[in-house]
Amino acid sequence: MKALQITGAGEYGIANVPQPTILDDQVLVRITLVSTCPRWDIAMLGGKDMFDQTRPPDYPLPPGFPGHEAVGVVEAAGPSVQGLRPGDRVAALEHLQGQGAYAQYMAYRERDLLKLPDTVSDRKAVSTELLKCVVLGLDQFEDVKGKSMLVAGLGPAGILAIQVARLWGARVIGIDVSPERVAAVNALGIGEAVLADSLGDRRFDLGYDCVGAAPSVQNVLDRTNEHVVIFGVLRGELIYRDRFWMNGIKLESHKARPVTERYRRLLLDVLTRPEMNTECLQTKQISFKLYAEGVETLKRQEAVKICFNPQEAF
Template identity: 35%
Template sequence: MKAIQYQAAGQPEVVEVPRPTPGKGQVLLKVECVATCPQWDMHLMRGESMAPGGVIDYPTPVGHPGHEAVGYVESLGEGVEEFDVGDRVALWQDQGANRDGCYAEYVIADTGNLLRVPVNLDTEAIASLELAMCIQVSFDQILNIGPIEGKRFGVSGLGPAGLLAVQLAKAYGASEVVAFDPVESRRELALSLGADRVLDPTDPDCFPYDRFKPERLALAVDCTGLGVSVAFLLKRTRDVVALFGVLREEVGFGFFQWCGGLHLIGYGNQNRFAAERALEHIKNGALKLSPLVSKTLPLAEYSKGVELLERKEAIKICFTP
């Protein structure tokens, strides 16, 4: 079978490898479509670890880092009873950096990492179930503190996660969703997905800070991982700032946040329950994943797709083996 494998930083190649055989509690998944996780893809291309201080070992496992995938069960490993050959399924969580990934014609999946998905959904509408689960986890963190309904909600960073956060905030009843991103095309996409206001955070007049005004954000989620973005939200949010983006630098939590009772929360644990609720949001139309897919390309054009991500000419790319 054909698959992508990074031989070195900046050197992803299409390789020919044997089709794998599922073991106990596993299935062989025939990949229908796999979506980029842009930060993973761009970091591997640059030779930079996603985690601060991390090291990438090349060559990477075959198919890495693809993990947002949908496909059909091709064959069953020993003891598998919860799925049948021909079932359409999607991965709800990344199976790990040391496992073969989904940039391939076939991939082995543990049954516990899969959910059945409707056959009537387009591949672009369901491939990124794993990302939807991830952002649901951050919303669960917020909901553990208090309701979203009726509150002004801020989203910083309108990449894939931020665009899903806009939609989830509306689904949970936010009275107004204010979205921040310096890229105009992404602000326009956020408007089409339900944002009430879209603003450029680099504009000096963008959402002026005044901790005594009721126009502040009540709740917010940062989807960038950038210190400047987190600081921006900390000054403009009253109750909760949730950190979804991978934080690689120190951020300040000062006197006015302390005395104001602001909650700053990190990322929680990925879990199947969040995935199941994300899937329900997708099925009922509250979460639209297809608009996040800028292009669908054959797997052989993987490098071209990552270049589009680097130039911010695409939000996500879907690859078909």
């Protein structure tokens, strides 16, 4: 099969690699659509490790890496797989170590896939892995109904967060430093968005930061009365002010945890809501031959995400 492989900073090619073999509890999936995860793609092609930007990644990256937001069709299932069979459409929730979804086929554990109803298109489901992470982060608030919430950063995670929080009953405002991103969110009609420096003295019950840069998190924390969750990868240091301690404001990072049956129901509920717009994330669909150009487009914030059909894009 064919897979994209990043071999160095700014360098990549198309590799011919063996089709994955599956274990008893795994399924083989033919990938029909895969989406970029901008920070991963920008960092890994740009010569910086995703979590430690003082050093480069270990090149060459595994074939298909860092692709992980994917949807596809089950081709084969191991003998201990109970809930999936060939022909089922599935979205990835996790991936096996050492594999990447910028490839024509992937092996997954059954528990790392979400079976999709026919009513949910590939384009709507392709970023379910990101949606899962956003849902897990918002669930750390325990109950958002009736609460006011500030969501910082209107990239892919923020666009999903403002919609899910609204579906769950929160009163949400999204902020960004980019006028183009603010205008785009408002034009989509998926929630209210304003420039970060236009909030005045407004305060919120809850804060959800999808940026990670310390100035953004600090701004959210300074405007929140009860609870802040940092979804983005934190870079820099924060000040936990005296009044935060006096008021009992809770500050925590996003917590990765297993996808329980409850979370599967929440994800399917969100994905099947007509008012939930996840297709808007996929700004462009291109060939892997244009991967570097696509990453540059992401860096310039001229696209939210870019998707590829691995059965055709090589």
